[in-house]
Amino acid sequence: MLRVVLANIRAHRARLVAVSLAVLLAVAFMSATLILGSSMRATLQHSLGQDYAQADLVVVEDPEAQYTEEEIDSGAAPGAEDLEKLERAVSEVPGVAEVFVPRALDIAIGSGDVQQIFELRQLAPESFRDVTVTEGRLPEASDEVVMWDTVAEQFGLEPGAQLEITSYAGTADDSAQAEAKPATVVGVLETSRNPFAAGQPVIIGAPSGIEHFAAAPENVRMDYGTPAQILLDPSADPDAARAAIAEALPKLPGFHPTLQTPDDLLSERLEGYTGAADVLTLVMLAFVAIAMLVAALVIANTFAVIVAQRARELALLRCLGASSGQVRGSVLLEALVMAAVASVVGVLVAIGLMLGLVAIGNAGGLGGTLGVFGMDWTAVVIPILVGIVLTLVAALAPAREATRVSPLAAMRPLDAARASTRAGALRLVAGLVLFFGGFALLGVAAFLVGQAELALLVALGGSALSAVGAIMLAIFVVPRLIGWLGRLISARVPGRLAALNSVRNPRRTAATATALLIGVTLVATVYTGAEVARATFNQGLDEEYPVDVVVTLPALDESGEAVALDAAAFDRIAAIDGVEGLTPMRSAYFQEGDGRVWEAWAVDAREYDAVSRVAPVRLEGGAVTMADPPKNGEITLGGETMMDDASAEETTLRALRGGAPDSVLLVSPETLGQLPESQAGDGALLRLSDGLDFLQINEIRTQITELLPTSFVGGAALERAVFEQIITTLLLIVTGLLAVAIVIAVIGVGNTLSLSVIERTRENALLRALGLTRAQLRWTLANEAILLSVVAAVAGVVLGVAYGYLGARSVLNSVGEVSFAIPWAALGVVLVLAALAGLLASVLPARRAARLSPIAGLAVA
Template sequence: MFTEALRELRHHPGRMAATLIAIAVSVGFLVGISMFVRTQGTALGKEQAVATSKADVVVYNADGEADPKDITQGIRDTPGVQTVDIVQSTSMVASHGQDSTMLDVHTTPAEPFRWSSVTSGNWPSGPRQIALSKAAAESLHVGVGDTISASGNDVTVVGITDDAKALQTAPAYTSEDILQFPNTWIVKAKAGTTPEQLVTNLEKSLPTVKGAPKFNTGKDYGSTIETAADHQKKTVTDLAKGFDVTKYLLMVFGAIALLVGAIIITTTFLILLAQRRRQIGLMRAVGASSGQVRKRVLGEAILLGAIGSALGVVLGILLTVAGSAYTGALAFGLEWPWVDIVIEFFIGVVVTVLAAFLPALRATRVAPLEALRPVPTVEQKRRVGLARIIICSLLAVAGIVTSVAAITGHGTRIMAWAVLSAMFLSLALLIATPLYVPWLIKAFGFLLRPLGPTARLSTSNATRNPTRTSLTAVALMLAIGLSVTLQVGISTTRTTVMDLIDEYYPIDITVTNEPSYDPNADKATVGTLDPAAVKKVQDLPNVKDSVILKGGFVQTEILDETRIMSADKDEISKVAPSIAKEMEPGVALMSSEGHRPSTLDFRSAKGTVTLKVKKVNGLSFEDVLVTEEDMRQIVPSAGNQAAWIHLEDRSNLASTLTVMMSTSSENVEIAGGALIGGIIEMILKALLIVMTALLGVAVLIALIGVANTLSLSVLERRRESALLRAMGMQRRGLRLMMLYESIQVGMIGVIVGMVAGFYFAWLGIRTVFRLASDAVPVHFSIDWPWTLGLVAICLAASCLASVLPGRRAAKAAPTEALADE
């Protein structure tokens, strides 16, 4: 069985090339996920435990009341201890000019515990000094001697280290104490003392230290004394397990890629067996049974699956190496989850065999008399079964009914209705492809009719075998539909959430003056906003617009000291348009929080001014915003009280956080919606990029299927192509015919997938937001650059898919039309 299958593969490698690619890409995707996620998790664990990498023993004090100096001395006095050091680490934002990054800052380790070395400059030895890893220095574009801002403090870079590229925060070092109450000590054993012996010695000595906690050796909680190897292993294992959750989520996309690949494999085997009907008929004529024919086809499938899966394993390893090198995880070594890799290898084989099972059953139906008949150029068109029409109609009706229930219903059940609707409509759409795909191709063909008879002939060719064309289009529909659903869903979520943030947090950053309390006088001293704070905020490179609000504090019936502010309405509209449009003479804008009176009396030196109160979002509880005309009547001599900032990009959090911390003081309050909006926007952008990249694999496999179908169709229609050449068609015409055919099949898959994706995304997002609140307005959003880019990519790929088949068809000599195959 396998010998004959191998002979077939060796004699006709071109027929199997695209199938091997589809299997290899699908399995490679799964293997890449398993290896890359495990490698990333392990590398992150090793990065977290890097401060203990040169130690023999690690002591962790979780809840003890002992003075850190007493514990240090207790460790130092323990027999077998050579030296001890305290581990201190924290994260902070660093910036230099327009560049910013997150640093994982450690106190400079003692000589025996240093895990890296300085390649330029020196280790920090004084205050306001810092040593950066090479990656951090490159990110900030600084060198030795430059000054950076770290958590609002200016520090001098005195050294560059050779630390590996970090996965999250870049390493940095300082000689100053970072933590007020350190809780981790690293210990080096004397020569002749093993780490295990040192652990035993410390278990006896440390409990005698005043206030020392109860140590739980070998436990995963509480205060512990353990070897550095055990500590690092525990850290790596915990993080790797956490990353396994990510692996399982990503495997969903791998399953989608496998499903698309299975459709391509089924299509390929159907075409291959159609081409070999005469060969199979001859086998039956000389005595081969149906079982023998079926075994031969399944043998080819097993061999194809094994070769393709093996190539996929190699591809997955290469992807892991490339991805780990990019993130820096490769410096910590590759992880080899052999169990997962073996399982994924066999998954590729099993999926290939299952995909070939239906074609294998069809192959056994070839009668021996087929050997005496000419090989048909295409399979005869079969009348579409009534059962398919009935099943698809019932599924469509069920999908429409459940959609209506999800749209008009209430409560938690609407999510179940939406899921059922998506399932019913998806099944109806996929099963019914032989019913509507030929008609859509004919409709699309009308657009190509003006291009001449070659275009019309391509439309006829594309519809001659509706089952094969439909299966090819289904793979592309599935990949494009899922991709568009997720893309539109994320884009709509981002637009809706950003609109909500703009509504409830209309100002990106507010820097407001706060009165300072004088305990001697037992009252607050009212001042103005620090000019230095205003300048720092305005100097942000990420600022699009800003406005300074002037005002002062006055008495009202609500509060003894109410801050009243104002600025030019046109200037405010650049920063907070939703607030500016509510500004009117005689109106006082106040926070929407809490109870507010309908009018408010302001008592000033000029008397009492009464204004109508209107609630808006974005203002502090005690602040009031009025027009400049009303301000002059209430506070004649106003000073700077607040700065409102509108950012260019709210997702640029690092630089924003740097400025916010550097301007922070007890007399300045910093607030606004930039932080919330920026975090959400960053998460949604990252999700869009990741999901697009993952589903791009499924799109790639589907496009491979288009190329495979065309290539095998050329082999099947070799006599037809030669006859066309004999009748006068030029080689250019044959290539053009293949191009038009590829474009029609590809674009039908893209169009149907996009329309379905748009609807499913709208239905899903609308249902999710209705579960949260009926009052949330959903703003359907399409990322048109991404969507049009996807169409352009598929169009270009369809054109490329026709190149090789077109060249092969053009090589057919006219005399072949008279030859008997």
């Protein structure tokens, strides 16, 4: 039988294209998703974790550390001696090969009235270094520095440029006393891949440069953006070394350290960045599970068509002595060979697709989202095994059907399942139970809070059950829907014939519609889920960071004089392309009784509402507006203790709930004047146009810095752009894969229509003999395909919206409040394309039917 199977595959390759593509799609989808997860983590390791990717362990602040009131009040922070103490304590532990404690220094570059505040960072030792020199070389002498290419371009610097660097201690008096020292730019580096670091005014000096430029040892501080890093001796026991290092870590002023692995730290930062670690990968895996179920149904339907088309061939094999087991085995063997080849090709397609997307991402400035290709063995082996098993399971029912072909069997329509029969009634009841029971589970999963993994499992189970129920009910529902819709096109003969033919065989009609229903449902599910995720993330960002860009000026200049508001510069900022609104504000810092420092923004309520992305705020005299006010409705503020001249007075104000960013208090200008004395600086709040990408927003920030060199530019616009890039990139990936799903559906519709043409050969010939023209026969089949496609597309969109919203809600519920959103435009396009796809699927079967002459058709036995 093996030779028969292989010969059959070679002779009839074309009819295996549909099922091969179904397997290829499922395997490619799964493999691409696994590669996507690996690539995203590799990209994050390459970007967020760039500064500590070479380390075995990192030293970070203990999130559970308990600080004394004295430490909080003093505002103490580790100095140069403390950092040396930490480095010495760790390096003395057995098993430690090398330690790097990053140091930083706040500096001012320039002279006179033109100065720019920078952060001078220490170049990491070679063992921990991950930098690329684009021009010049790395710094070696203490007075040599390098900078990122974006910073060099922004300030017009290149290797050989001379700078004047002054140690900046945070107050004008200290900075004025510091001596300006010359420095030489010796190189330019590729900008850090870390999206949080990119765009920041940073230069990098030699290890001895920090002490060289520091006016005093106490000016040297920790580099809070880069953790201390440890390399272990390859021969050391990692667990024992980690325990010994943890025991040796000293407590420093304002910094109680703890140990983590780079991967753990990366996971924490990722969780804080997205709101939930790997949440998007979980969403993708949910879609993969749905795709696997859908692919199994498509495979089963397509093999059923293949078996029906081979009825005479199977009958001939039985006449030649083949047993039922051999016939069944031949079908399964054919499925196995085809699945193995298609699965391997599917994995190769997934690898090629992901390599292409990574290349496109890097070329298009999306490297921070998907810039590194990552893959492990699971992305190859598991999808291939799943593809083979999936195909064999899906082919079991058609294989059993093949054994029912008797030697005298001829091609004839299958009997329709009717609700009046025992089997039909059981199918109807089972379908209703599975469909509504599955959606009930989906509803439960959608409202499970704080149990993301359980909610995902329940949602997957509910989706699978309801999908099976929908397929079982299709034989009862689809023909009725087609019958109702068919009345609209029954004015002419082709329309009447199409309406009658579509409902004559409910089983064949349901199988035909199911192929397209599956593809449309999956497309609608993905687009709805992505739209819900996008709306939810944007809503969360709006509530946490309602202002796109915040521009703040220092309270005092280098001479100790108050920095005056440059109204002309603000007017030029408001005129920058992409800036929709700007409102001025004054910013000052105050300390609450428990030591928490708040930034207060004095704004006009109406002007703030014009730039805020949340509901209008209420500002009252003697009150502050904040995101989460204390339960007693009051807050007590004093002058910021970090300022030498801070007031010891305290003022108690009413606390109102409103659209303020975290750690920010909104007050009226009059209320700011009632608060304890604290140095206040001018600033502005900006709202940007919707739809700007990361590069456009970064360009706006650069232009603002050029107009106000001493300003600090912050806000949530960059984070919002990163979220948009993530959603857009993932949607691009899924759309590419689901475009293949629609192709599979078109081929499935074409195959089942071909079977319908074969079944009705004599009938079509009789109609031709009675006067039906070839054009009318082709239009009859086209109308039949349109009826099937429109019904399947509408049903698929309805199901897809329900699956997408409930599925996304089950995953995102633990993040916060989930928004309801429907991608109307995308779904409209899906409906139109689905109808056109069904029409396209009828072309070849209609041409085949029209070619057959009435005499030849009537002669078919």
